[in-house]
Amino acid sequence: MSPKNMSSSAVLESTAVPDKSGKRFSLRLEYDSSRNRSPWWSPVLSVILALLLCAVFIAANGMNPVTVYEKMFRGAFGTSYGFTETLVKAIPLLLCGLGIAVAYRISVWNIGAEGQLTVGAMAATAVTIYFPDLPSFWAISLMLVFGIAAGALWGLMTAIPRTHFGVNELITSLMLNYVALLALDYVVFGPWKDPQGFNFPGSPMFTAAQSLPVLGTTRLHIGLVFGLVAVLIYFLLIKFTRWGYELRLIGANPNAAKYAGIHIKRHIIIVMLISGGLAGIAGMAEVSGVTHKLMQGISPGYGYTAIIVAWLAKLNPLGLIVTSVLFGGLIVGGYSVQTIGLPSSISELLQGAILFFLIAGEMIHRFRIRRSA
C-alpha cells in the first residue's frame, strides 16, 4: 500500500511548535500501516460517541435525549414483545452480517448482501409457487436449499468477475443489488402476483406448511436457530480447521498466503458462495418466517445494515450475535419513539453515526503523534 521506498511509517505532515521553554520541537503525524488492528474498545467507544452526537439532534428537536434513549431501550428490550421483535430483526442481520464477515476476512468487500437476501427470498417463494403441495418438512427444506443456492449464485456472479477479470467486487455486488430488487418488482407485479390480492403487488400467502415454526404466539421464528448454528459452525471452522487457517493467512497477508501455496482465487469464490448463501438463508427466513409472502420491500435494508453489524463486531462471530441484537433493538427502538413524535429515522441516524465513528476510529488508529526535536 505505502510506496515502496518508504518504510512502514512515513511522515505525513509536520508543524513546528515552540514549547514553553522557547525551544522548538515539532509534532508530526505518522502513518503506521502495521497498526491495522484497532483495540477491542473502539466499537464500544463508537457507539457511545454516536449516542452523544445524535443526542444533539434530538435536543435540537426539543426533546430530552435521555428520555428518548430510555424510551428506545425500553421499546426494544424492556418488554417481552419488544424483545422478541428485536430478535426477529436480528435474525437477517446476523445471517447477512456473518456472510459479510466471512468475505471481509479476506478483504473481499461484498456489499451485495441486500441483493443476495432478495434473490434468496425469491427462490424460496418460487418453491411455494411451483411446488405448492409439498408436506411441511420437504417444503421448508427445499425452500432453504433454493434460498441458499440463489444467494450463492448471486455471490458467484460477483466472485467470478473479480477472480477472472479483475473487476472490483464493490461495484458488481452493489449493482447486483439493484438487479435483484428490480427482479423482485417484476415477479410481484407480474407472474407471481396473487390472483386474490385485489391487484396489490405480492405473491399469494404461504401455507402453514411453507412457514417456519414460531415461538408461542410471538413472531420469533426458527430462523434464529439457523443464525446461531451458522455462527457456531463458522466459529469452529475459523478456529480449528485448515480452511480457517488459510483464510486467516490470506486476510493477514495475501502475498504470504501465495507463498505458502494457497490458491487465493479459489478462496475468493468459496467465500463469496458462503457469503451469498448465508444472505440467501436470511431471505428465505424473512419470507417464510415473517412476511409469509413475497412482496416489495421484503428487506428494509438489512443487507446494508449488516455491513455495520459485521464491522462493529470486528468480524468476530460471537461479537456478531451481540451487534446484530443491538441493531435489531435499534430498529425496534426507532419504531417506539414514533409515539412521542420523533421520526423512526432516528435509528438510521444512529446506525450511520456508529459506522462513521467506527471507520474514523479505524483510520485514526493508524496514525500516531510523534514529538521530535
Place this chain on the structure above:
Amino acid sequence: MQNHSVEMRGIVKRFGSVTASDQVDFSANAGEIHALLGENGAGKSTVMSMLSGVYRADEGEILIHGQTAKIRSPKDAAMLGVGMVFQNFRLVQTLTAAENIVLGEKSSFWRGSKWIKNKHAEIEALGERFGLHVPVDRPIWQLSVGEQQRVEIVKTLYRGADIIILDEPTSVLTPGEVEQLFETLRVMKKAGKTVIMTTHKMKEVMASSDRISVMRKGKMIATLDTAKTGELELARLMVGREVIITRQEREAVQGKPLLTVNHLEVTADHGRKALEGLSLSVRAGEIVGIAGVAGNGQKELAEVLTGLRAWKSGEIVFDGKPVKTASVRGAIDAGISHVPENRMKSGLAGRLGSVDNLLFKSYRSSEHSRFGILKAAKNRSWSQELVQRFNVKTPELDTPVQQLSGGNQQKLLFAREVSHRPKLMVAVHPTQGLDVGATAGVHELLMELRGSGSGVLLISEDLDELLQLSDRILVIYGGSIIGETDHEHADREEIGLMMAGIRHREENAV
C-alpha cells in the same frame, strides 16, 4: 572552498537497529551531473530521501546554496528548489500529463479552456527547452514508462526545482530512452541546475556524470571526478577493499547433484526477458552463491525454483525428477524451502502470532492436521519447541510477529523453513537489514543446513557474505550466469567486474 549548491554533513539515519546512513558527507554543485553510485541497500536512496524531505535525518545538517536548511517535508524541499523524481512515479493515472504537472498549484480558481491551453503551451515550451517531449493532453495510463518519467521530470522543472534528484532513473528505460534522458540531463546541467542521479550501473555513470560519489553499506566511500576514474576503480570501491574474510571451515562437497537447471528462459512482468538461457546446478551439501547487481534476474530465478513463477522454456531437474509445472505446493512437497527477499512482504504474516507463522508450509501434513482440522494443542507445543530451539525471542507465542525485531523474525522464518528438513533451500538476501549478531546466526544456520546434506542456493548482494559461505559463486548478469569461481579461487575484484557485466578476459583483450 567551492560554493556547493547542496551540502550534506555528517548525516545519520537509523531504522531501528539498522544504520542506513552513517555519517555521510555529500556535496554537489550547480551545473554538474553528480552520480551517487552504490549497490542496492548501500543507502543512496535513503540519503536522497532526506534531501527531498521524505525522511528526516537523525543527525547531521543540510546546506542548500550555503545556507543551513531545515527540510521537514517534501513541501519544505520544494520551497528550497529541491525536486525528486522517484523510482516509482507519483502520478495520477487518470489525469492527463498536463493536469498532473499543474496538480497542487494554488493559483487561479477558474480553469477554463483558455487557461488549460496556456498551460499546455507553457509546459510544451518547458519540455522543449530541455529536450523532453511530453504528450500534454494524454492521460498517464496511456503513456509508456519512459514518457511517464518525462512527465515527472517536467513536473519538477515546472515547480521551479534547480536541484533535481533522480532515483535510479534508468532502471525502467530502454537503451534508447536512456540516451535521451542523458541528453536532457546535459541540457539541465548547461542551464545551471544541479542534477543528482542515484544508480548502480557503472557504465551509465561513466557515460553521463561529471562527478561520482560511491556509497557502500551506509557509508560514503569516495567522491571522484569521472574523467579521472574508470570502471575498474569504481567496481573496487563499490564492493569494498580486500578485507580478510574468515571463510567458514568446511569439508569438501561430495554430494550428488540435487538441482540442475538448463537453459532456463523466463519472461518477467511486462514481457521483459528476465532469464535468458540460465543454467546452474547445486549438489547436496553445497552452498552455491549467486552474486549480481539487483535486477539481473535473481528475483525471477528464486520465484521459478520455488514454484511462484512459470517459465517459458528450459529444463529443471530436482532430486532426479524433472519439474514440469510451477507449483508452490509442488515445490514445498518436493522439499524446497524458501527464504524470500522481503520477509515481511511475503515471508511472514505480521498480524499473526508465531504458531500461525510457523505452520505456513506444513499445516497440510498429517503431523499438523487431520481431516482438515488442525491439531491445535500439538501445533502449539511444536511451535514452542521450535521457538526455543531457534532461540526466537518473543514475549508470547501469540504475539504478532510484526512486533518482533528483524533478527527474531528472520530466526522464526528460518525455524519454519528448516523444520521440515528441506533438501534445498533458496535463500534470497537472508541477512538484509539484520545486525551483526543476527547475521552471524543466519550464517550458522545456513552452514548447519549444508552440514546436514542439504543444498543451499544463496542469492545475495553482499559479496562478503557470499565469499564467506559459498562453495561456489556464480555471477548472474542480464539473466544468465556469466562466470563461476569456487571458494578457493574466489577473487572479489573479478567478481565485482563480472557483476558489472565485464568479463576478465575481455578486459585484458582491450
